Structures are given as structure tokens and as C-alpha cells.
Amino acid sequence: MYTPVYKQLQNYINQKTTSFHIPGHKNSPFLKKELIHFDLTEIEGLDNLHSPNDIIKKSQENAARVYQTKKTFYLVNGSTVGILAAMLALTNKKDKIIMARNSHRSVYNGVILNELDPCYVYPDILKDYSVPGSIHPKDIEAILKKEKDIKLIIITSPTYEGIISDIKAIASIAKRYRIPLIVDEAHGSHLAFNKYFPSSAIEYGADIVIHSLHKTLPSLTQTALLHINDNSIDAEKIKEHLSILQTSSPSYVLLSSIDYCIGLMESKKEELFNTFVENIKTFRKDIKSQLNVFNIVGKNNTSNQGMYDMDLSRLVVNTQNSLITGNELEKKLKKDYNIQIELANKSNIIAMATIGNSKKDFDKLLKAILDIDRSLKKKEELSDIFNTIKLNKVMTPYEAKKKHTKTIKFVSSKGYVASEFIIPYPPGIPVIAPGEELTQEIIELVLEYKAIGIQLIGMWDTTLETIQVIK
Incomplete structure (x- = not known):
């Protein structure tokens, strides 16, 4: 029997590797092994995620109590579906938004789906470590003063590296301008459960906060939460978009994993x-x-x-x-x-x-x-130039996707406008997005990433010998 995925997974498990990677459960006793027996469907008594009025409704209400939010939705297509649903619900076609340039690829996909025009805000740089830092509130306000028709702000906090932005200040600015704020807190579903950690964006007034439970808590991969944190947000509109975007056959294995995880946090945090x-x-x-x-x-x-x-x-x-x-x-x-x-x-x-x-x-x-x-000796510091490159947005990602393209050698692409993503994965943050101009610095960086074995996705040519650009 030819089962390459199954066999490789079994091989990895048999190695008994110590995990400091996602998922957060680490195959620990917190993960209930009997969940596999819960692979059922929307039969009588088991409710329906897309129209909950019984056990799923009660469970989601309990999650809202645990996280102290106005309303919480269960997500079985990861935080990605929460980001997409929130962005589509809060914007109209061709709206202008502020988004962190170090956003996850799902935010860029939301931009493309609703033909949005992103104004990028860049994080500060921790040059001692070549790590993207926090988004500065003053940079967001500067854009708001310049651009009078911003409809949404979306940032990532914490980042993959655990860096937190001043959400309290950013939320205050957003409320002053009456613009909804989405915080992609996918890496921070645990923050609310101990004072050792920085406070969650929920506490600091973000309108919508999205959590990937599976990243930092004992829950199965793809389990996530969308929290509504302000009464001004139309919960029915969010629900409608989730029903459009999420699978029509939500897994009860995943739903029960969310339910058990929330219960564990409530009782044993x-x-x-x-x-x-x-x-x-x-x-x-x-x-x-x-x-x-x-x-x-x-x-x-x-x-x-x-x-x-x-x-x-x-x-x-x-x-x-x-x-x-x-x-x-x-x-x-x-x-x-x-x-x-x-x-x-x-x-x-x-x-x-x-x-x-x-x-x-x-x-x-x-x-x-x-x-x-x-076993090592010191050498002079080197900086990772990606963290200091600010790219020129020539057109919106949607416009770039709709233009006629041609395929050229990647090494000769300087000056052209990309029509596809180049994304190191993980973390899933594009080094180049559709509509951005390719520079010699970014070409050299991507080639270096390729040479040292970093996985790059988002391109038609996975070898990156060629790239699709605007004609």
C-alpha cells in the first residue's frame, strides 16, 4: 500500500523528537486521545457550527466568558478563515486599509479577495538581532492624517518572534478615528491566562482579535477563535462570512478539541x-x-x-x-x-x-x-538585510493579479513589478507581494534564503529559476 504521508508521519513520531514547534499540545496528556472517536456529523443532539443553538452555542458562549469578549466564534479552518471573514465583513470593494507589512499571507489574500488598497506600515527593527520589532502607533496615526478614507486597520501582535506592539495606544487611535482594529493575535491565545505575559489585545480594546489555539495551547491543528470585542461590530455579518468561507462539514474532532481546550483553561490555568x-x-x-x-x-x-x-x-x-x-x-x-x-x-x-x-x-x-x-568562536555581527528593506508598492496586489504577465529569469527581474508572492515558510510573511517592485537587494536576499535551504512558497516556479512579473 502506497502511503507516503502516513509513513513519514509514523517515522517522525517513532523518533520521539523533543518538540519546540507547533502544535502547542506537543502530543502531551492534555490532548485527549479519544477525540478521534468524535468524528461525527450534524446529527440530532450535536448542533451545527453554522447555526448553533445548543451545545456549540453554549460552548462558544463559555469561550467568550473565559476570554471576556462580547462574542466568540469557533474556527475549524485556522486563524486564516477568521482573518478573511473579518476583513471581508468590515470592508467594501476597493477600500483603503492600513496593514502591517509583516502580516501573514492570509491578510494579503484578504486584500486580494476584496480588491483592497493597502497602506503598509512597517515595524521597527531590532538591529541587534535582525528581528522585526513593534508597529509604532505614531506611524499608524501619520498614515491616518495623510489618507482620509481608511476603513480598517489590521496588525499582527505578537509576531512570530513574540514581539508585541502597543495595542492600547493603537486601539485608542483607531477609536478616535472611528476605524475598526483587527489584531491577528494568532500567536497569543495563551496571553490572557497568566500575568507573566503581556496583556491580550482583547484587554486593550481591539475590536476583533483572532487566536490560533493550536499554536500555543493544547488544541488540534486548524483550531482557532474569532473574538468580537466591541458592540459596534456586526456579529451577524461576521457569522455570514464565516459560513461562506468555512467548510460546510466542520470536524467534530476539531470542535471538541476547542471545547476541551477552553474547559482546561477555565479549570486548570x-x-x-x-x-x-x-x-x-x-x-x-x-x-x-x-x-x-x-x-x-x-x-x-x-x-x-x-x-x-x-x-x-x-x-x-x-x-x-x-x-x-x-x-x-x-x-x-x-x-x-x-x-x-x-x-x-x-x-x-x-x-x-x-x-x-x-x-x-x-x-x-x-x-x-x-x-x-x-564549541564556537565569535565573529563580527552581520545584519539580515530583509528587515531593513522597504519595498515600493507600484499597484495593489489585486491590480497586479489582474494584469497580463510574463515569465522571466528571477536573477534578471530587477525593476519589474511582481505578480506573485515569494514567501519564506514558516513564518508565512511575504518578502515580496504582488504589485511590489523587485530590487537587487530583495533578489539577493531571496537567493540567499534559497541557498541556505529556507522553504519558499507562493511562486508558480517552485525552483525560483523564473518569476512571473507584470508585462
């Missing part, structure tokens, strides 16, 4: 997160005091002013002072220590820690990083 927080504190204290070559990104060990706050459960180890790249560190961790981290690039690795990680996991990761660190 103090016990679970107190242990988790102590593990993070110990890890950070020990690694910071012993690193010689690498650095760990934190709130108080950077000279940069580009970080408003940080989720310290996101363990970002910077390698740019060493003789190896983040990608090489990732490979060493897997090959020599059987540890799989979430993401690596030229300058950093990101280890995603959750309540699913044990003290043993943290100790193993600490020993591995310190072992490798002690």
Missing part, C-alpha cells in the same frame, strides 16, 4: 501556567548567564528601542555573532540532540514553548544550545 512560567524563568535565567557567542532575545538585553513588549515564552536565539547560521543551528539541534524547533533563518532560531513542554524538555534544550555555544 493557574496550575498549568504557574509551572510553565517557572520553567521559562529558569531557562531564561540559566541561558542568559551562560551564553558566550549566541544571544537570547529578551526585553532588557537590547539597545534597540523598537520593542514595545515581548512574550517571553517565545525563545529566540540569535546566532549572528557566531560562525554558524540559524539554519545550521537548527540542523545541529535535530541531528545531534533530536530537538526540532519551529523556525530558523540566517540569524535566528525560534523555539516555541508551551504548557505542553516539560521541565525535561527545557533542560534538554538548554544543554543542547549551551553545548553548541561553547
Whole structure:
């Protein structure tokens, strides 16, 4: 029987790899194994996600109580469907919006679907680490003063690296201009459950907040939440768009996973997160005091002013002072220590820690990083130029998708306007989006990403020998 996916997954499980990657449950006891038996359908007594009036309605209402929101919707197509539904519900065709340039690809897809005109706001840069920082409120207000017809603001906080923006200030600005604010808090579904973490965007007044439960909490992949946090938002319109975009056959395995996860947070959050927080504190204290070559990104060990706050459960180890790249560190961790981290690039690795990680996991990761660190010598700092490149938007992504295109050699594409995405994955943030001008700097960066083995998606030619551009 030919089953390449099944066999490879089984091979990976048999390796008993220590997980510092998504999903957040880490195959821990928090994940109920009997969920597979709940693969049922909308029969009598089991309610209907698209028209809930019984158990699903009660469960969603309980989630709203736990997160202290006006209304919460369950998502079984990931936070992506929540982002798309919210964007389509709150905008009309060709509206102008403010969006963070380091948004997830789903935001760009929402822009294309509703033919929106994005005004990009760029994050500050943590140059010590080659990491995108926070979105500055003054940059959003500057756009609002210049552009008089903005209909929506959407930003990502926390970022993949755990960097938090000043949502309280941004929400205040949005309310002053009477513009709805969506916060893609996909990486922050845990923030509300312990004071060690920065506050959720829910607390700071974002109108809609979207969570990927599966990223940082014990819930199955594709499970997510859309929270309505202000009475001005038309919940029925959101519901209508979710019904259009989500599968008409929502999985009860996923729904029960969401339900159980919320129940666990309600009943055992103090016990679970107190242990988790102590593990993070110990890890950070020990690694910071012993690193010689690498650095760990934190709130108080950077000279940069580009970080408003940080989720310290996101363990970002910077390698740019060493003789190896983040990608090489990732490979060493897997090959020599059987540890799989979430993401690596030229300058950093990101280890995603959750309540699913044990003290043993943290100790193993600490020993591995310190072992490798002690074997290396320092070298001069290098910066990752992607984080300092601001690209020229020639036309909207939708307009670019509708233009006639031609295929040319990627290495010779300088000066042309891209008609397709180039997206390092993870994290899923485009280095080039349709409608942007290709520069020599971005060409060189993408070729470097390709050379060191970073997965690139979004292009017709997956080898990136060629690229589609506007004629």
C-alpha cells in the first residue's frame, strides 16, 4: 500500500523528537486521545457550527466568558478563515486599509479577495538581532492624517518572534478615528491566562482579535477563535462570512478539541501556567548567564528601542555573532540532540514553548544550545538585510493579479513589478507581494534564503529559476 504521508508521519513520531514547534499540545496528556472517536456529523443532539443553538452555542458562549469578549466564534479552518471573514465583513470593494507589512499571507489574500488598497506600515527593527520589532502607533496615526478614507486597520501582535506592539495606544487611535482594529493575535491565545505575559489585545480594546489555539495551547491543528470585542461590530455579518468561507462539514474532532481546550483553561490555568512560567524563568535565567557567542532575545538585553513588549515564552536565539547560521543551528539541534524547533533563518532560531513542554524538555534544550555555544568562536555581527528593506508598492496586489504577465529569469527581474508572492515558510510573511517592485537587494536576499535551504512558497516556479512579473 502506497502511503507516503502516513509513513513519514509514523517515522517522525517513532523518533520521539523533543518538540519546540507547533502544535502547542506537543502530543502531551492534555490532548485527549479519544477525540478521534468524535468524528461525527450534524446529527440530532450535536448542533451545527453554522447555526448553533445548543451545545456549540453554549460552548462558544463559555469561550467568550473565559476570554471576556462580547462574542466568540469557533474556527475549524485556522486563524486564516477568521482573518478573511473579518476583513471581508468590515470592508467594501476597493477600500483603503492600513496593514502591517509583516502580516501573514492570509491578510494579503484578504486584500486580494476584496480588491483592497493597502497602506503598509512597517515595524521597527531590532538591529541587534535582525528581528522585526513593534508597529509604532505614531506611524499608524501619520498614515491616518495623510489618507482620509481608511476603513480598517489590521496588525499582527505578537509576531512570530513574540514581539508585541502597543495595542492600547493603537486601539485608542483607531477609536478616535472611528476605524475598526483587527489584531491577528494568532500567536497569543495563551496571553490572557497568566500575568507573566503581556496583556491580550482583547484587554486593550481591539475590536476583533483572532487566536490560533493550536499554536500555543493544547488544541488540534486548524483550531482557532474569532473574538468580537466591541458592540459596534456586526456579529451577524461576521457569522455570514464565516459560513461562506468555512467548510460546510466542520470536524467534530476539531470542535471538541476547542471545547476541551477552553474547559482546561477555565479549570486548570493557574496550575498549568504557574509551572510553565517557572520553567521559562529558569531557562531564561540559566541561558542568559551562560551564553558566550549566541544571544537570547529578551526585553532588557537590547539597545534597540523598537520593542514595545515581548512574550517571553517565545525563545529566540540569535546566532549572528557566531560562525554558524540559524539554519545550521537548527540542523545541529535535530541531528545531534533530536530537538526540532519551529523556525530558523540566517540569524535566528525560534523555539516555541508551551504548557505542553516539560521541565525535561527545557533542560534538554538548554544543554543542547549551551553545548553548541561553547564549541564556537565569535565573529563580527552581520545584519539580515530583509528587515531593513522597504519595498515600493507600484499597484495593489489585486491590480497586479489582474494584469497580463510574463515569465522571466528571477536573477534578471530587477525593476519589474511582481505578480506573485515569494514567501519564506514558516513564518508565512511575504518578502515580496504582488504589485511590489523587485530590487537587487530583495533578489539577493531571496537567493540567499534559497541557498541556505529556507522553504519558499507562493511562486508558480517552485525552483525560483523564473518569476512571473507584470508585462
